[in-house]
Amino acid sequence: xxxxxLLLLTGLFTLQIYAQIASSGQxxxxxxxxxxxxxxxxxxxxxxxxxxxxxxxxxxxxxxxHNMLSRLDPYTEYYSEENIGELQFMTTGEYAGIGAIxxxxxxxVIINEPYEDLPAAKAGLKAGDAILEINGEDMREATVKxxxxxxxxxxxxxxxxxxxxxxxxEYRTINIVREKIEIDPVTYSDxxxxxIGYFHFGSFTSGSSxxxxxxxxxxxxxxxxxxxxxxxxxxxxxxxxxxxxxxLFVPKGEEIVSTKGKVTQWDRSYFTQDQPLDEIIxxxxxxxxxxxxxxxxxxxxxxxxxxxxxxxxxxxxxxxxQTPRDLPYGGNMKITTSKYYIPSGRxxxxxxxxxxxxxxxxxxxxDSLTNVFYTRNGREVRDGGGITPDxxxxxxxxxxxxxxxxxxxxxxxxxxxxxxxxxxxxxxDQFELSDTDYDSFKNYVKTRNFEYDKMSQRSLNQxxxxxxxxGYLNIAAEEFKALEAKLHPDIDRDLELFKDLIKDMIESEIxxxxxxxxxxxxxxxxxxxxxxxxxxxxxxxxxxxxxxxxIPENIPPVEEIKEKLKDRYS
Numbered sequence: 001x002x003x004x005x006l007l008l009l010t011g012l013f014t015l016q017i018y019a020q021i022a023s024s025g026q027x028x029x030x031x032x033x034x035x036x037x038x039x040x041x042x043x044x045x046x047x048x049x050x051x052x053x054x055x056x057x058x059x060x061x062x063x064x065x066h067n068m069l070s071r072l073d074p075y076t077e078y079y080s081e082e083n084i085g086e087l088q089f090m091t092t093g094e095y096a097g098i099g100a101i102x103x104x105x106x107x108x109v110i111i112n113e114p115y116e117d118l119p120a121a122k123a124g125l126k127a128g129d130a131i132l133e134i135n136g137e138d139m140r141e142a143t144v145k146x147x148x149x150x151x152x153x154x155x156x157x158x159x160x161x162x163x164x165x166x167x168x169x170e171y172r173t174i175n176i177v178r179e180k181i182e183i184d185p186v187t188y189s190d191x192x193x194x195x196i197g198y199f200h201f202g203s204f205t206s207g208s209s210x211x212x213x214x215x216x217x218x219x220x221x222x223x224x225x226x227x228x229x230x231x232x233x234x235x236x237x238x239x240x241x242x243x244x245x246x247x248l249f250v251p252k253g254e255e256i257v258s259t260k261g262k263v264t265q266w267d268r269s270y271f272t273q274d275q276p277l278d279e280i281i282x283x284x285x286x287x288x289x290x291x292x293x294x295x296x297x298x299x300x301x302x303x304x305x306x307x308x309x310x311x312x313x314x315x316x317x318x319x320x321x322q323t324p325r326d327l328p329y330g331g332n333m334k335i336t337t338s339k340y341y342i343p344s345g346r347x348x349x350x351x352x353x354x355x356x357x358x359x360x361x362x363x364x365x366x367d368s369l370t371n372v373f374y375t376r377n378g379r380e381v382r383d384g385g386g387i388t389p390d391x392x393x394x395x396x397x398x399x400x401x402x403x404x405x406x407x408x409x410x411x412x413x414x415x416x417x418x419x420x421x422x423x424x425x426x427x428x429d430q431f432e433l434s435d436t437d438y439d440s441f442k443n444y445v446k447t448r449n450f451e452y453d454k455m456s457q458r459s460l461n462q463x464x465x466x467x468x469x470x471g472y473l474n475i476a477a478e479e480f481k482a483l484e485a486k487l488h489p490d491i492d493r494d495l496e497l498f499k500d501l502i503k504d505m506i507e508s509e510i511x512x513x514x515x516x517x518x519x520x521x522x523x524x525x526x527x528x529x530x531x532x533x534x535x536x537x538x539x540x541x542x543x544x545x546x547x548x549x550x551i552p553e554n555i556p557p558v559e560e561i562k563e564k565l566k567d568r569y570s
Contacts, residue, residue, distance in 0.1 A: 073336050073353040075322050081330030097152040098159070099181045100125060102144055105409055108132075109139060109147040111163075115183070116516035123176040125163070127513055128416035132171065133162035155180045166413075167420050188518045189215045196538050197224030198531075200521055201245075204237025204294040209244035213277055216248060226282040226538040228531070229298075232312065236293025239270070239321060239340070246301045247272035249279055249308070254343070256301045259321050261338025266323075282544055283308035284534040287387060288395070292316035296348050297340065300387045304343035306377040306548045309537055310389040312530045317350025317364075317386030344373040346383035377549050390547050391537065393530045399498040401491075402505060404452035405445070411502075414444050415509040428511050428519035429526040433503050441506060442495050450491065 047055055058080075065078050099118025100111050111129040114120035131139050134150040142150075153159065161174045185208035189199035197219030201212060216227065236242075243256045250256075250272055258269040285299045285308045296315050302308035323337040341347050351362045365384035373381050382388065405411050418437070425431050464480065467473040473480065495502065511523045525531050537544055 073320065075318075075320055075334065076336045077334045078327075079332045079334070096155045096178055096180050098123075098125075098176050098178060100151075102131070102147060102151075104144050105412075107141075109142060109144055113512065115181075116518065118181060119176045119179050121516075123174050125161075125174060125176075126165065126419075128166045128412070129172075130164040130166075131161060132164055133160075135160050153178050166416050185211050186215050188521045189219060191219060191222045191224050193535060193539070195223055195225045196228060196535060197222070197226065198228040198230065200230040200232075202234055204234070204239075204241040204245075206238060206241070208237070209241045209248070212245050213248055216277060220278070220281075226284075228284050228286065228534045228538070229308075230286045230531075231291045231295040231299060232286050232288040232530075233290040234292075234295040235290065235316075236295050236318065239294060239297065242294035242297040242301075243270045243272065244274075245298050247274055248277040249281070249283060249302065250276055250305055251279055252276070254305065257297050257340050257342055259338040259340045261321070263337065266337060279307075282538055282541075284537055285310050286530055286534060287312045287315045287389060288530075289313055289316055291387075292318040293320075296387050297342060300342040300346075300348060303381065303387065303390070304346075304373075304375050306375050306379070309391065309544060309547050310387060311391045311534050311537065312389050312393060313395050314388050314392070315348070315386035317348055317384075319347045319349030344375055344381055346371070346373040346381060348383065348386050350385045379548075379550060391533060393533050396501065399494070399501060401452055401494045402498055402501050405450070405502065406505060408450070410445060410448055410450055411506055411509055413448075414441055415506065415513060417444075418510065419513050425510065425514050428515045428522040431507060431511055431523060433507050433510070438499065438503055438506075441502075442492075445491065445495065 044057070044061070047060075048057065062078070062080060069076050069078060098120040099115040100120035101113040101115075102109055103112040104110075108130040110131065111120065111125050111127055113127055114125050131147055133139055134147070137150070139147055139150070151159065155178055157178050159176050159178060161176065163172050163174060165172060183203070183205070185201060185203050185205055187200040187202050189197070191197050197216070199212075199215050199219065201208075219227065239257065239259075246254075246256050252272050252275055254272045256270050256272060258267070260267050283302065285302055287295065287299050287310060291299065291312075292315065296318065299308075299310055299315065303310050319339050319341075320336045321338045321340050322334045325333045325335055327333055339347055339349055350364050352365060353362055356362055367382075367385065370382040370384040373383060375381055460483065464473065467476070467480070508520050508523060511519045515522070537547070
């Protein structure tokens with residue numbers, strides 16, 4: 001009996017020591033936090049009182065906050081009271097304004113893209129228009145944010161813009177009535193080949209799953225007996241909306257995603273809540289490197305449950321969940337609070353932000369360190385690298401010159417000039433830039449004194465320095481010169497070498513001017529290898545079934561089984 005009492009006392013004593021250690025560690029953490037807050041407050045007060053020039057306190061503090069958060073991950077963000085509208089737009093997809101993307105170009109804020117059937121487009125604003133005044137207030141030296149804030153306002157109110165259109169000497173005055181802007185998450189939908197429903201889904205904003213449900217019902221009413229859900233370029237959004245989209249195609253009660261973080265009380269499992277819209281219709285989901293977060297929950301959930309075939313390229317790999325937290329004075333903070341895991345149990349986060357390289361960069365999880373998980377039918381899938389498609393269709397390799405032509409607005413400006421001389425173009429899926437027009441584009445590039453720096457050229461210069469330092473340059477002088485000549489930027493050569501890629505970029509920009517985002521999507525589908533592969537899979541039931549329900553290796557071929565049965569019952 002004494003022995004048991006002694007053991008009990010020893011256990012209680014040990015627990016008390018652990019509790020004291022834990023309490024001590026927690027107290028130290030609180031002390032460190034309070035100490036650093038006091039230091040920061042003191043530094044700010046000293047700067048405000050004694051710094052030689054006056055300081056902008058708000059700008060300084062908010063810059064400090066942004067620098068601090070940048071050391072964590074790209075998704076933990078602070079929104080001041082003035083910027084809270086950005087967070088609301090991200091989650092709801094709606095705001096009150098004119099319905100246009102604006103950007104900064106050549107020292108002015110311009111219209112980059114007006115949205116179809118929204119106030120800017122209806123009033124006649126076009127891409128390239130420079131905003132000079134808003135309601136009589138000079139905007140010639142304003143920032144994008146300052147112009148954006150002036151364009152937003154109460155629905156139904158009128159706003160007057162003074163603009164300068166490229167190619168015109170006279171300014172234009174345009175009156176626009178603000179509206180409540182709601183961006184449709186479904187970019188485009190239609191039935192192809194008689195019975196294959198297709199829709200492009202752009203963002204997981206509030207209520208977007210209802211829009212998907214409505215779209216699927218419309219496609220089925222048009223005769224669709226199978227579906228293509230295009231999630232390419234969809235950067236994600238609200239997690240609950242992703243679960244609801246999966247719920248349209250899988251039974252009630254399925255676990256679609258679970259979240260785990262530091263605060264265990266916040267850990268959650270998300271299950272389908274409703275009866276599905278259709279749990280047997282064949283589905284192909286299209287993804288690419290721009291498919292992230294909620295898109296990966298949908299694609300990965302349908303893959304893990306063997307409910308859809310995934311086609312395209314490996315997704316982005318964002319398996320982090322953000323939670324908005326209210327802050328004093330009307331601010332808000334979007335904090336990464338947990339990681340999410342899809343039905344097979346795998347996480348898809350591909351970048352490890354908690355262990356940065358010495359230069360501050362973040363490394364992708366190596367394939368060798370990923371783990372194997374299994375879908376409901378026993379297919380192998382891996383964690384740590386986004387969603388890998390069941391069928392990968394190689395992406396076209398880009399080019400450095402194409403990137404710079406777009407980044408430096410060469411293509412944008414050429415199309416602005418081109419559109420002034422073309423009142424209309426052919427249908428989006430039929431439009432093609434003529435060789436004559438491409439030749440004129442090449443001449444236009446030369447008039448802009450366009451220069452670009454190749455990464456290969458910079459790497460070659462580094463190699464040259466190393467070879468000189470190690471004494472090898474003379475030995476391989478001829479070979480090095482030959483390589484240097486081939487890698488030296490040559491505009492004429494590269495404009496011809498990457499003609500197909502550059503032409504496609506110009507065509508997309510032109511089509512957008514006349515047919516908006518929907519037109520660009522239609523134009524790209526006309527020669528889309530990923531879309532073609534999806535059509536092929538849905539037209540071949542044996543291929544579709546074989547991907548989702550692979551035949552075990554030890555089962556003999558069908559013909560051999562038939563022969564054995566024939567012999568047995570003959």
